[in-house]
Amino acid sequence: MFLALQDVASAPWFSLDLTGTPDISGAILYCFFTLAVFSFLYKDNPFYKLAEHVFVGLGTAYFTLQYYDEGILQPVYEYLFGEGGVIEKMETSGIVEIGGYSVDPVMALVFRGIAGLLAVMLVMRLFAPNSWMPRLPLAVMVGVYAALKMTGETQSKLVLFVGNMFKDPITNSNLLSWSELTAQPSWRIENWEAFFVFSKIVFFVGLLSALTHFIFTYRRTKVLAGISKVGVITLMITFGAMFGFTVLGRIALLIERVDEMKSYTASAYSLGPAPAAGQDPGVLSLMLTPPILISVIIIAVLALGIGIKKDGRANA
Amino acid sequence: MKRELPILLTVLCGLGITMAFFSSSAGDPDDLPLGWTKAVNSELLAWALVFFSVAFILGISNLVRISLKTISSRGEDWPYKAVMLIVLFGYLGIGLMEIHQQRYGFFGSTEDAVVGIAGQGERAMRDWVYFKVFVPLQATMFSLLAFFIASAAFRAFRARSLESTLLLTAGAVIMLGQVPGGDELTFGYAGRALAFTMTYINGAGQKAIIIGATLGVLATGLRIVLGIERSYLSE
Amino acid sequence: MASVHDFDRRWIFLIMGLLVVGLVAAGISAPMPVSEYVDSYFATIDKLPEGSIVMVSADFDPASAAELLPMYTGTIHHLLAKKMRIVNVCTWPAAPPYTASRFAEIAPMYDAVYGEDWVELGFLPGDDVAMGTIGQSLRSAYPRETKNNMAYDDVPLLRDCGDSMGNIELLITMSAGYPGILEWIAQVGGRYEIELLAGTTAVQTPDLFAFYPSQLSGFLGAATGATQYLQLVDDVAIDGSVTADKETQQSRMLVQTWAHYFMILLIIVGNVIYFTGRKSS
Incomplete structure (x- = not known):
């Protein structure tokens, strides 16, 4: 997972314990699907298509299970029929708390029963798409x-x-100063009063002009158009900042992907023969680790595919 | 009636939630004059939560229907659609077994289950597949954007006007100010420019956007709660 | 002169890929200065008295885990090292496997007991509705905890929480988008006057400057924030347990530096080609 496991001595072939050393079979799947998605950068190809469809199928199933468990089983079945549920409270003449307010169990049953009924109406959409019933939920x-x-x-x-x-x-007044823990003094802006006054003016002018740009959209007079222009400048700098952060985020994802791949290049994941104790695993061992082996296979298959296509074209 | 009843329901639910908001939140609801509104609020939220989940699950039917149609007509990419359905129903099967095993022990004692991440085995197989297949797939799909954003930076980002120049400059300042080397490269100015830009200019822009958007939410919310907005009922 | 559009973009992909792979393989790391917002985040947790109940909401998925998981890991270390009691919730369906695996790894390091020092309540669907439900009544939102399926009142930590948010000192969200920190501010922060902290993805970070410091006591923005925070947590976590994570983040930030230089270079070269081409035509 998050921890890079460069110095793993040995890895099991298969293990469901996800807190320990990742297993080799999992590593193979992990690397295959990562590299299959990356192969799209070259062009759309069967590896990517497979990965894409597995993603949709698995994602849909995973989310469905979560919604079924926490959104249906818990608030309807468990709430009514589970241990300490409404039905049990009815039998023991207990009180049901809804939002901290004490309610008679029969009332609670009726309320949640209506919810169940409305949920069934929602399902009716499957059988009668134009029915009025799903409109109620x-x-x-x-x-x-x-x-x-x-x-x-x-x-x-x-x-x-x-x-x-x-x-x-x-x-x-301290908004711009970095903390005392700052390692580099160059990151600080000194508490220079005139600069702060200037900063605050920039803030208020920017805020009011951007608000003016959003709100006074009718009949732009010269003055209003001028203020609006300042607002647009403020907004463009804001969007620029958002763009800079977006770049930061996307690249961070890429780096993490590559770093994760790197963790599976440890000799423990090599599919080749294990090196003798104290011996350097060697280049062959590295070549037989999942990230490199799978990369080579994917590249080879794609290159072969191009070769076949070119031949086909030449013969045609 | 088919139109009026849903609008009435929307208005009643909306007013219920709004009333609860204005009743005092401190203290035991049993002792409060409008304490019952808390119960109404809580129950309505639970209803919405159930409908939300049911609506999500209904989404599968569409996916399955379209995929089956493609497979039966041997349409484009039909073998992949078949793989997708196998993965979907295979994982659903494993998940349902694990959920029911954990909650009700359908398949014998829960203690016999394999050791999973929480030492219980309650979601062992589900989580294994999640971490080994779903995680790399989703994370890599999104990381592809790094490449496309790089390509767009080269091919599309042009300083044609004052506004676009400011946008690109602000973006560059943020890119330099956020990384350790960028500050050194600019003799310490990237960090300062970043702090100034983010706090005062971005702060002003964001606040204006938030106020504008919230006014929109308020207006739309009022229209719905008062039954004026009815477009959500159209087919 | 050739247009930039004639250029096969896959060359850019290749250079970018080689740059990142090469730098990751080199594995060099360097410390980062800590920004004020991160420092505030750290100080807000640090100042809480021992035994305070803190709600942590994991609102992320694998697509944002690269940025948020290090923050989440650091936060759990920080809270447990400071002997806080954690109530963990999720409003994103893809988060629970991450939270379970993190707690399974970190809790034993601090001898934290499940049900007393931390409890996992799992995923609650409904986005804003989920948050509204949690704020209104934690017992109604989660009649049972998720790990051992125990009833709410059988868990000592949840009993101490009571029904409302009143006993929760701090709410921390690891927010990847919608629903996330902006919805927590609207549904819980303002209504129940709870102090909020957030760790966010880079995309959402600019929004948070609008709420800091009055409605948000501190935040960790993007991978930068995560790295800075782990540097601080490394001093309080047990036996250097986050040192490896910290160094990983620091080395990733160095790769990030060069990737950013490359991006800026692409923008400059693209513009030079465009304007030179326009002039000559």
Whole structure:
């Protein structure tokens, strides 16, 4: 996994214990599917197509299982019929707590029963795509989501947010200084007062002009167009920052992929004969590790494919 | 009625959740004047959670239907579609067995199960396949973007106007400021420029975007909760 | 003059690939300076009293694990080293295998007892709804924990949590996108006034500058943040248990440096070719 295992002495052929040393069969699958996806960079090919379809099949199955277990089995079956569930509470004349509020078990059963019924209506979409029944659970979902989003977002991203917006840059005079733990003093911006005043002006001008650009979209007068232009500049720099971070993220993923492959080039994963104790495994051992062996096979097959195609064209 | 009933349901659910938001959150709901709204809120959230899951699972049917059609008509890439279905149902089978074994011990005592990552064996095979096949596939799919972004940088990113020049410059500053060597290369200025850009200019831009988007969420939310917005009911 | 579009982009792929493979094979590493946001993240956890209950939400998948898993690993080490009690939840379905494997590896190092020092509640579907449910009532959201399928009230740590978020001192999310930190801020941070920390992917990092420091006490942005944080955690983790992870991250950041130089070079060369071509035509 995350730990690079360059110095592994020996690896099992197959092991379900995922905290120990990764197994060789798993390493082969891991490297094959990684390299099969990378082969797309050359062109679309059977290895990539296989990887793509396995990904869709496996991904769909994995997510389905998670939703089935945590979204259906737990809140419906376990909630009603499980140990300490509503039915058991009904028999023992207990109380069911919903959101911390005490409710009679019969009421709880009725409520969740309605949910079950509506869920069945949703399934009706499979058999009668134009039926009105799936609209009811859909309506519940839309209502719940809309209200939850509206209340939560308005409070946190409008009311509290706007309040803090004017507070943060003014009260927090240390926003630009790096921590005391900074190893390189060059990363610090000295608490130079005039610079901070300038920074805050940049912030407020940028914020107000960008807001103006978003909100006052009608009849652009000269003044409004000027302010809007400053807003656009602020937004473009913001998008530039987002672009820079996106590059950072994508390259980080690539580096991790290559680093993971490197961890499987340890001699413990070599499919060749094990070297004698204390002896250098040698180049052959390295060539027979999953990442290199599979790379060679994929490249060879793709090259062979080009050769066959060229011959075919020549003969045609 | 087929149209009015769903709208009524949306409005009732929306108002229920909104009411719970405004009732006091501190203290035991049993002792609060509007404590019952907490129960309504919690139950409605549980409903939405169930529907969300059912809707997701329904998505499989489409995938299976289209794939079966391609296989039966020997359409393009049909052998791959067959592999996809085998993987899908194979993994579903393993997963269902493990879930039911863990919860209800359908296949004998759970203690007989193989040792898995949590020492219980409850999701051993599922997780093995997940880490050995799904993880490399998904992680590598996304890492391909590094190559495409590099190609786009060469072929498409042009400093044609003031705005695009600023965008590219800001991107370059962030790229240099975020890595250890970039700061040294620019005599320590990349780190400072990064801090200034991110905190004050990006901060201003992001805040403006967030406020604009939230106003949109508020307006749309109000329209839905009050039953004015009905487009979600159209086929 | 030839247009950049005539150039086979696979040459760029090849150079990029060779650059990264070559530098990863070299395996050189170098320390990084720590930024203020990372320092705040570290200090927020560090200042909490022993035994505080911290909720950690793993909201990521394999596509973002390269950036977020090191942060998650560092955070679990940090929390357990400081003897905090962890309630682990996931709002992304692909996260539970990661959290299970991390805890299985790290918890024994600190003699942490399941159910008392940490508990795994697993995945909860519904995105915003899941977060709303967790905030409203943890017991309703998770009637059972996920590892041993024990009832909520049979787990000592969950009993101490009670029903609401009131007893949870801090909420940390490893956020890869939607749902993630922005939704936690909306559904839980603001409503229940809980202090929040986040580790995020590079793509989401710029958004967080808008919430720091008032609504977000600190954050780890991208692989850079992960590296800086692991440098700090290395001093508090038991027996150098994160040193290897830290060095791996540091060496990856050095590769990242050269990849960024290459990207900037591509932009410059692409523009030079474009403008020279335009002038001559």
